[in-house]
Amino acid sequence: MKAVLYPNFQKKNALSCARETCDVLDRAGIEVCVSGKFRDDFKDKRVTFEDIGTSAHTADIVIAIGGDGTILRCAKHLMGTDTKMLGINTGTLGFMAGLEADQLDKLALLTTGEYTVSERMTIDVVTHGEDGDHTYTALNEVSARSAGFRISDFDVCSDGYLIGRYRADGVLFSTPSGSTAYALSAGGPVIEPDLECIEMTLICPHSLFSRATLFSKDRRLTLTDRTSSDRLVVSVDGEIKKQLGDGESIEIMRGRNTLRFVDLIGNSFHESLCRKLCRPLK
Structure with a gap:
């Protein structure tokens, strides 16, 4: 068995972890x-050295050591592979991690098969512009919000049908894995990560009646910017990818790739949720 550390x-x-x-x-x-x-850092250890871009395709498992951001960056290297992934949390919350730093003895179970594998869906976002169409993949969420942090106007359609015309600071389209990230802070529900759906959560909506909406994984959603100024900026897992122009749109759909997380x-997931959200943070 081959394991890659990230x-x-x-x-x-x-480092000590x-x-x-x-x-x-x-x-x-x-x-x-x-x-x-x-x-x-590892010259005194029994390890081999290889670039993650290569080793991620030949390993049985990749182990990300850090916080949720580390896991998200690591996940990009596993898109399109069957390699399993495990996160070890040394960050603040680490909802996506399967182990804490004081549980490393559990790693021996990798050789006995005494673990489960959770299939995590992703979402793809297609942007359209003068430079052509571009597709990006998110494990957590795609966000669209004003570059100047002002209120925005935008339409959302599902399979061509208008769902709503909204006025808000922005909007999030999240996977179940991303439901405990930005979407949770914006008032969205907690969703078990191995479910398959697309969550839409408005960011600070200018409305008395707005709730997060769950769509079938097979829906194709379209967001169109109707803001007269301060165009929407599209970010994928926290990385800015595009600023929309007048009337430009993006499409959001189930991702072509899934990721396999080891438990x-x-x-x-529920143990982490109770430990980190249901009790006061120290």
């Missing part, structure tokens, strides 16, 4: 691979 050493304790992860995997007889840019402790 650490984010900007997170506190990530990654080094201990190497030791646990080595004792379990699992080959460990890390990027060559971390050679000095070593059983019901890690």
